[in-house]
Amino acid sequence: MPMHHMPATPQLDPSTLAPFVDSLPIPPVAKPIGMHPHPEQHGRTLPHYRIVQREVRIKVHRDLPPARMWVYGDSFPGPTLEIESGHGATVDWVNQLPARHFLPIDHTLMGADKSLPEVRSVTHLHGGRTPAKSDGYPEEWITPGQTQSCFYPSNQESALLFYHDHTMGINRLNIYAGMTGFAIVRDAHEASLALPGGPYEIPLLFADRLLGKDGQLVYPVAPDGDNPWVPEVFGNSILVNGKLLPYHEVEPRLYRLRLFNGSNGRFYRIALEGKPTLHVIGNDQGLLAAPVETKRIPLAPAERADVLVDFSDFAGKNVKLVSDSFDLMQFRVGAKASTPSHAIPKTLRDRPLPLDEKTAIRTRRLTLDETLDDIQNSMGMLLNKTPWHAPITEKPVLNTTEIWELVNLTEDSHPIHLHLVRFRVLDRRPLDTYGFQMTGEARFTGPAMPPEPLESGWKDTVRTDPGTITRILVPFEGYAGRYVWHCHILEHEDNEMMRPYEVLPG
Ligand SMILES: [Cu+2]
Incomplete structure (x- = not known):
């Protein structure tokens, strides 16, 4: 029975903004700062990353002032971690956030007591097969100036994972502020399938936000000032990789789209305009047994889909990515491909998936x-x-x-x-x-x-x-x-x- 709570800040009407004027941001791939000794094996080294959490200003649309956000690195989504299966990585997550939160904390919630520091963070790698001490237990948060050091062995199959804040009692606010990013596990089997890669593989994060007329993030509150928690948040603006209604130029060939619902509570049904066939090759934890053809992909919060899309039928045209009646973004399909296209594999796994x-x-x-x-x-x-x-x-x-x-x-x-x-x-x-x-x-x-x-x-x-x-x-x-x-x-x-x-x- 969620009640609808209207925030005091005047809301933006996104239909007053020009659509498809900003190019789709592709988050940078995180660069290791060095090779460090493996925490559990002598003689082996691992890529070591240092990723800082900080406050930044990011324009979500050409015609809006930059929005205050809290992110990893300096982008939303944060830098993409590319992890080799079985090889893994170590990451220092460094909290350099301000001392005060800019979104409404509900101090009556478990783990968000007034006696605790207002700004806390703890990072979890969603979908990671991770030792407990590096998993980011919600109560093991750090404060500004502190570092959380994690070891991700990543003994698991290729899959699109994501990292995000998981702090007890305030993770909805930290993530809403922007604290999430992609992590992609790669393995030799996936490489053997010769799927589209490089510029032909596009990670897409869908995250709705309630934007004020001033372009700032608004987090709705309940009428009771001491207990501002609301049971659900639905934004007026669906951001794709942090932009409102972006466009992306593609070639008329096969692409691999890595879809991720990073919203606090919104469910999507993703389709291309005109409902062409989408070839789903994987979901949360990696590849399906064989591609599944569909016209629409439902995604609950935190779900992922790995999709092959053939843009060759749209050569020279624009095509929108939509969720039901919402436009999400536009693909501008060029007239000619610069490289030969890839083929859609007939099977994706050598063995059937166990289900006994x-x-x-x-x-x-x-x-x-x-x-x-x-x-x-x-x-x-x-x-x-x-x-x-x-x-x-x-x-x-x-x-x-x-x-x-x-x-x-x-x-x-x-x-x-x-x-x-x-x-x-x-x-x-x-x-x-x-x-x-x-x-x-x-x-x-x-x-x-x-x-x-x-x-x-x-x-x-x-x-x-x-x-x-x-x-x-x-x-x-x-x-x-x-x-x-x-x-x-x-x-x-x-x-x-x-x-x-x-x-x-x-
Ligand atoms: Cu629930």
């Missing part, structure tokens, strides 16, 4: 709950009716597989993300939620639906729909230690729709 329920040694049923006040406004959401600080209840054993049944008892879709692991979506099945709350028994009201073909690969974030049990098959691989799982609608995550879990040594 019998490999699971246990099943956990976990609820998604919404708490309402007496006039039915949302107070917050919880996982399994359990607040953040309650003792850890989910303790899977390293190198075992479990089924997690996510029972969504709320009226919204929630994208659920587990740190450390990758998983397969088994199915979604509607249930009588009222009956479930009365008796604890699941009475199904329809058949189990298999995942959509686009969801058929390895995932790290799954959309759970209202009144539905979503089942995922999760091999707990990589490392023992304490991690988190949470809703990736950032307003929910910040209001305790997040729980720790612990992988026990096998």
Whole structure:
């Protein structure tokens, strides 16, 4: 039951701005500052990065004054980390942010107490198979002047990951301010497919923001000044790589688009104008078994899609990238390609992806709950009716597989993300939620639906729909230690729709 809260600042009407006048920014590839000794192996060295978090001013549109943002490096999205699978990297995340926050902190939220420093950051590599001490636990934040040193072994398959702030109680504000960037894991198998690369591979971050008439970011607040948290934020402007309605010049050939929904709470359905066929080759955690043809790609917050698009049918024309009725950006397709095009591979993996329920040694049923006040406004959401600080209840054993049944008892879709692991979506099945709350028994009201073909690969974030049990098959691989799982609608995550879990040594 989200209420709509209007901010006091006069809002921009984006339709008054000229569309497609700014070129699409492509974030710079991060450059290592050197090769450092491997933290766990003598005699090996790793690329070492130093990435600074700072306040900058960035123009989101030609005709708007620069907006104040907090970013990694000096761009939004921040510099792209290119990581070689199995080789990894070390990163020093350096907090050089100002002493005061410029967005409205709700000090009544868990982990955002008035007694704590206002400006805090902790960086998490989303989708990374990362040791717990480098994973960016939400309470292990640093303050301006401090550095968080992380080791990313990246023993995992090629995939589009992203890094972002994960600070307890304020991560929705830090990310809204701009604290996110791409991280791309590459491996030899992907290289063998000869997919479009270099200028023919384009990372695209979609992130909506509420812009004021002055071009500044506005974060909406609830009417109660002491409790400004709002359950959802929907911007009036959808930024693509930080620009409002940018254009990008392409050649009439095959391109690889790496799509990432980096919004706080908005869901997209991405398509090209005229609905030409899109060839989806991967999602959150890497390649599908074979390309899936579709005309529209749904993306919940934190979901990614790896897509091949053939612009040769649009030679000499402009074509818009859209989400339902929203324009996102424009591709200007040249008349001639400068290099021969690539082919779309017929298969992407040598072996089928495993999906055997019998490999699971246990099943956990976990609820998604919404708490309402007496006039039915949302107070917050919880996982399994359990607040953040309650003792850890989910303790899977390293190198075992479990089924997690996510029972969504709320009226919204929630994208659920587990740190450390990758998983397969088994199915979604509607249930009588009222009956479930009365008796604890699941009475199904329809058949189990298999995942959509686009969801058929390895995932790290799954959309759970209202009144539905979503089942995922999760091999707990990589490392023992304490991690988190949470809703990736950032307003929910910040209001305790997040729980720790612990992988026990096998
Ligand atoms: Cu949620």
